[in-house]
Amino acid sequence: xxxxxxxxxxxxxxxxxxxxxxxxxxxxxxxxxxxxxxxxxxxxxxxxxxxxxxxxxxxxxxxxxxxxxxxxxxxxxxxxxxxxxxxxxxxxxxxxxxxxxxxxxxxxxxxxxxxxxxxxxxxxxxxxxxxxxxxxxxxxxxxxxxxxxxxxxxxxxxxxxxxxxxxxxxxxxxxxxxxxxxxxxxxxxxxxxxxxxxxxxxxxxxxxxxxxxxxxxxxxxxxxxxxxxxxxxxxxxxxxxxxxxxxxxxxxx
Ligand code: UDP
Numbered sequence: 548x549x550x551x552x553x554x555x556x557x558x559x560x561x562x563x564x565x566x567x568x569x570x571x572x573x574x575x576x577x578x579x580x581x582x583x584x585x586x587x588x589x590x591x592x593x594x595x596x597x598x599x600x601x602x603x604x605x606x607x608x609x610x611x612x613x614x615x616x617x618x619x620x621x622x623x624x625x626x627x628x629x630x631x632x633x634x635x636x637x638x639x640x641x642x643x644x645x646x647x648x649x650x651x652x653x654x655x656x657x658x659x660x661x662x663x664x665x666x667x668x669x670x671x672x673x674x675x676x677x678x679x680x681x682x683x684x685x686x687x688x689x690x691x692x693x694x695x696x697x698x699x700x701x702x703x704x705x706x707x708x709x710x711x712x713x714x715x716x717x718x719x720x721x722x723x724x725x726x727x728x729x730x731x732x733x734x735x736x737x738x739x740x741x742x743x744x745x746x747x748x749x750x751x752x753x754x755x756x757x758x759x760x761x762x763x764x765x766x767x768x769x770x771x772x773x774x775x776x777x778x779x780x781x782x783x784x785x786x787x788x789x790x791x792x793x794x795x796x797x798x799x800x
Contacts, residue, residue, distance in 0.1 A: 637726065638725050718751045746779055
């Protein structure tokens with residue numbers, strides 16, 4: 548492929564200029580980081596799995612009427628997306644207590660919450676993405692009040708969708724993080740789900756055993772991260788190799 552202009556390199560992805568104005572290419576790296584990049588590793592195959600899984604979730608969201616930035620997967624590690632102006636918030640939805648919430652409130656991990664809870668971190672690596680009250684968002688101009696209302700209702704719809712899909716394959720959706728971006732249509736901004744949705748940004752526990760199938764495997768040294776992500780992909784049927792085990796040989800004429 549011709550040399551492309553790099554727009555941005557993050558911890559797990561590189562963004563390149565896309566082939567047409569208003570598009571970008573997301574390249575999924577094998578790099579894993581945790582604790583604000585204090586812990587780092589290269590994990591063979593993670594980028595390929597996350598590219599596939601994010602495609603699966605984003606196209607699923609679009610199918611139920613939730614707009615996303617995703618256009619199409621280009622190859623094993625890249626996807627074409629609409630260029631979006633990222634709202635500087637990590638939007639976290641929690642169904643069960645875990646991670647920072649469990650710590651903050653002294654709750655046992657896995658405690659079911661009375662209802663799904665949406666919370667926000669301000670995206671700033673230097674500050675360690677601090678948790679912020681909802682009131683800050685419009686006050687500091689990170690999003691308008693109208694956008695914020697839409698972000699909350701969309702995040703809860705995404706939660707319903709993801710929790711349902713996961714439940715169908717024996718996985719409990721503990722929590723997840725998504726990001727939103729603005730795309731411009733006829734001079735009006737429209738919010739879309741942007742970035743990625745993958746086991747890097749969700750907590751996924753096996754319903755039966757409670758085994759972790761997400762980035763906590765890396766954060767907490769619980770085993771092989773690629774195996775965990777492969778298991779999620781296998782259950783969701785997004786691995787091409789899956790097909791060979793479920794179909795009979797076919798005659799080639
Ligand atoms: N999360 C993420 N990126 C971040 C912080 C959190 O994707 O920079 C995800 C994380 O994987 C989990 C959810 O958001 O699914 C809630 O994370 P939490 O606030 O508990 O933070 P952590 O314990 O991961 O530091």
